[in-house]
Amino acid sequence: MPHVMISSKKCTGCHMCELACSAYHEGVYRPAVARLYADVNPTTGAIKGHTCLQTGCAKCQEACPNDAIVTKEITVKAVGLDEVKGYVLVIDEDKCTNCGECYDVCPTNVIHAHPDREVAYKCDLCDGDPQCVAFCQNPHVLAVDLKVDKADKALVGA
């Protein structure tokens, strides 16, 4: 399935992705509530990207006792990249009780309780126009890239 990944090697640690992510989803610039993040150690320059692997992982979906994390069909057209069809995992806010089961199982630490509302929030690839990709150094660095799992490609083709 399509999902974004941050290349630790290419990423410069500018956090433009987090800013764009929060502005798109929250209507304000608030990187503390971004759906992805780059963990940067300024001294060593070491960077670790944290992004949602969507249906390729789906541990949150499996853990959810309320079926509040649903698979949604999506067409992703990221700036400068080819169109990709597939699925993302999105929160059904009517069903989500903010119980926290998913927060504990996420291997990349990118599903959390929203600070203002009693629901979980996570990456939904901006409904197919991922702002993190748009604001990465595309096409010069493209640290935030759109990846597609081979297994998922077969699923899409099927």
Add this chain to the structure above:
Amino acid sequence: MDFYKGNVLRIDLSAKTATVEPLNMDWAALYVGGKGLLFRYMWEYIPPKVDPWAPENPLFLMTGPFAGTNVSTTSRLVVGAKSPTTGILNDSYVGGSFAPEMKFAGYDAIIVVGKAPEPTVVTVRNDVVEFLPAAPKYWGLKTSEIEQAMRDDFDPEAKTLSIGPAGETLNPWACLSTDQYHKAGRGGHGALMGSKNLKAIALRGTGSVTVGDARAFLADMARIHREFVLTDDNLWAHEEGTPVLVDLVNGAGAMPTRNWSEGYFEGAKNLNSESFQKIRVKKRACYQCAIGCRNFHGTTFAGKEVRGEGPEYETIALCGGNCGIGDIDALMEFNAECDEWGLDTISSGSVVGLAMDLTEKGVVDLGLRFGEVESYVKAPAMIAKRQGAGAELALGSRALAAKYGHPELAMEVKNLELPGYDPRGSFGMSVGYATSDRGGCHMRTYPVGDEILAGTVPADTMEGKVQQCITGDCANGFIGQNFSSIKFSGIWCDFWAVTPQQLAQMFKHVFKREVSEDEVMLMGERIWNLGRLFNVREGVQKDDIPKVLYAASGAFKDGPSAGKAIGEASFASSMHDYYQLRGWDQNGVPSEEKLAQIGVDVRL
């Protein structure tokens, strides 16, 4: 309120109190943010003629309206004060992530007043401000150590603005550090912070910056990002970064060499962009910058691993050629030492070069010689600790040269050591240095840009240079003082070759109305004049540069700029023209007509 948070955090170290005042939006309308708004606050909050070492002399941290958004390069913070080193205004800029974090914590500006009774660290988590004793755990720490300590003890996401040991010993060129390698370098703000017994301000902000319709703003910024940021005009900074300047400036005979006694350094080939690319580990960026100019290097010196960002061109010039050092590993070590002890590298290289000159000339033996690596790499620590010869060097260029009877060897303007461009190879820099609002600085106007880098105008004439220093040739990317003033109020970085027309497109979002190019330039002129008024009020010394840089007798005998001299008469007439074009009297005091015309709202 969009873009601005509308809050100023006032930290009184004497009283250990933190209060929030509303940001003065009338001033913001006139002076925008960053440099301009800083100057307006400085005018109001600094008691006229205050002793810069007095607790009443505040330290200002000012953001720009775009910090914390997707406007590339505008994460810069400006640190301002009446400098204890120069006695006039000093606005020193630093990238990294501190300014956006201030906005997310809820503040456009922080004003630090008073003096803590004991060494102190201030932590700010959104609206919670705490004062912690710095001794014994934090006082004395190097810059990487205090940052790590704040991440360990305060918040893993802490953004810290700190002084190194050099600030604690009140070194006149002690800087402020954030994200380890990012320095508000110039003018001794570290000494001012040290004099207030303030080791660090550690911040964590989890709030937001609003911009109105965020998705519309995002769409416009995505356009600007692609059309104006990620272009060949800017991406040199990503591909190479400032080491690219070494061959160009050295080739023009304008690279300070062995305490400015030459303009061409034969060892520069070991310090150029090609050499640094060989030891480059990766590219790094400031917060919210798509360009990403920073080079993270790794090498070994004396069997020890040396890793970190930089050095940038100015460091290569002053700590390299100016010290006769062509050893890239030694330069890396010296740079890392300056970073850790909290010393500005321009002044460090300048003072060490001077000390080498004094030693070589037999004036006084300060234990340093041009090109001698072993003593050179130990200098930053000795300076920061005021140990041995370090205590002498810590006087700074002017006082050190004067003490030993050679004031002509100090290469400074208004007691701020000069950066890496010799006016003998770039004539326009002479007036640029002389009229710079904070003393010896290349960031106000940059005639090097068209004289050397682009080569579009001859470097060895003053023809047209005064006008260029004032207004620049913005359409072609050459900044003058008026444009840099508004650009640094955004606060856009120098490395985005942005035009007034592009600034206007971005300001439109802030002011919620159309903004013209003319208005952008007018705001810049207003800010520059306000800075001048402040300096006149505080008693600025005569605008001049070291005579050797323009006198006929100072011309180089060898190198690419051999035989070139501006001449005393030509320099004097250029200064005369500068004041006239500015609408200032010949003492550099802005006229009432000029101030009224450009809308400056204060008077002497």
